[in-house]
Amino acid sequence: MPSVVELVQSLVNGVGIGLVYGLIAIGFCVIYNASGIVNFAQGVFVMLGGMFAYSFLVTLKWPLALAAAASIIVVAGIGVLVQIFIIRPMWERKAPMFAIILATLAVQLLIEQIVILTMGDQPRTYPEFTLGGPLKLGPIAIGYQLFWVLGCGALMVVLLQLFFNKTRVGRALRACSQNREAAALLGIPVGGMLMLSFALSAGLGAAAGILITPTQYTAYSVGAPFGVNGFISAIIGGFGSAPAALAGGILLGVVQSAAIVVFGAGYKNVIALTVLLIVLLFFPKGLFGGLAKKH
Amino acid sequence: MTSTSGTTPHLIEVDGLSASYGRVAALKPVDLRVEEGEFVTILGPNGAGKTTLLRAISRLIACNGQVKFKGQDISKLNTHQLAKLGIIMVQEGRGLFGEMSVYENLLLGAYGVGNQRDEVERRFTQVFTLFPRLRERSSQAASSMSGGEQQMLAVGRALMAGPKLLMLDEPSLGLAPKVAAGILDTLGELNRNGLGILLVEQKAPLALKLARRVYVLSSGSVRAELPAQEIKSHHDLAKFYFH
Secondary structure: OOOHHHHHHHHHHHHHHHHHHHHHHHHHHHHHHHHOOOOOOHHHHHHHHHHHHHHHHHHOOOOHHHHHHHHHHHHHHHHHHHHHHHHHHHHHOOOOHHHHHHHHHHHHHHHHHHHHHHHOOOOEOOOOOOOOOOEEEOOEEEOHHHHHHHHHHHHHHHHHHHHHHHOHHHHHHHHHHHOHHHHHHOOOOHHHHHHHHHHHHHHHHHHHHHHHOOOOOEOOOOHHHHHHHHHHHHHHHOOOOHHHHHHHHHHHHHHHHHHHHHHOHHHHHHHHHHHHHHHHHHOOOOOOOOOOOOO | OOOOOOOOOOOEEEEEEEEEEOOEEEEEEEEEEEOOOOEEEEEOOOOOOHHHHHHHHOOOOOOEEEEEEOOEEOOOOOHHHHHHHOEEEEOOOOOOOOOOEHHHHHHHHOHHHOOOHHHHHHHHHHHHHHOHHHHHOOOOEHHHOOHHHHHHHHHHHHHHOOOOEEEEEOOOOOOOHHHHHHHHHHHHHHHHOOOEEEEEOOOHHHHHHHOOEEEEEEOOEEEEEEEHHHOOOHHHHHHHHOO
């Protein structure tokens, strides 16, 4: 039986990874709300964020802020390219939604293979943003990177809320999520909004990858598990607002972390899926009720 | 092509517009025109193709044929580009953003205005003057309003877009007769101020009071085009419906 200290420690760790899941979940929601597409390539943006940050930071020795900003911009650009060359042609030819979703899965596999060919299959990591630590609170150790994840995660959610609620383009994206035809009839370029949603979503995924890589590692294969956990978080949160997705991610992260302590690491995904099933059983629209009212 | 006067292009001119759902031809080649400042109504029974015609003009569905706006061929433009030209459609069912407030819905109507605050404010003033109820309800979610208020919002939002041609699909649908009459009276006022209107309406007596010309649509084809004054009763209409 784990001690209280172990459980509290797992809670702290769970919040950290949960915030990352939450950022990935927000990425899922942004694209889904703008288009009805579940982008299964979302996890690969997380992996690319870490990979590019590694290249800029370690290989090119750029300063952290520049490396992080450049990674986010490059990955957002890749998101746009995916939208232009894969999603848009299918969308314009009125391909069935399941075919578009399958295409996003193919994009994930394709990008993974490109990364293997260009960067190899070895895992990579780089130092935490603030060296030293961890911070000791009695027997509980909190790595400084967790504060970076917390701070950046909170900042991004606040900025996203401001963007969606206070800006003309953000409101237009929300309008597209509710009624694309009506949005187009008012002069809102729905296709452009879909492209923007891919850029935003890829950028968010990249940010998550940059933040989490120092505490774990990045490699061609990390995209799929991050994607699955982000997807589960989005469903738990209800595929609605950014705070709901973030809450879904934190819940999943904490439960997974506690499960590792109580049952062992092998049960992490079993517990994650069990939590998902329980949530859907009692809250079929997700914890915050966003599911099913769209699309 | 110019109007009968020979000098001014038609506000909108539809030439051989056709559309189909799968193998079913919902709209056989249809010709239609609306002049500047004209109020035109499309009447017809259920399934006549009235909604399809408006959706085809707005490019919400794929279609064949030519559409000109003030003499300019707009057949290749897509929906949001048409809106920027001033061709605005109020959908059947209103198409409101239900989770957003009245204010946000109206603001989205002025999306094409960009960040010109003065122009946006001017349009807000115009809409609130026309529909004072919307000012009172500006912070309320659109979905929480009554049917009549929602229709006011749908029309108000369309006006925020600065229409040159306003197309409306069954604006009286689901409304109490008095409320529907109020909405149509407002459309009449807008038309008297020079706005071109193309109205699809089942409630023929209401629409005929306002319209200058009427197209009668049946089975996807125009059965008649005539001045509204010539249609005296539903009995006359039925003659065209079942032609």
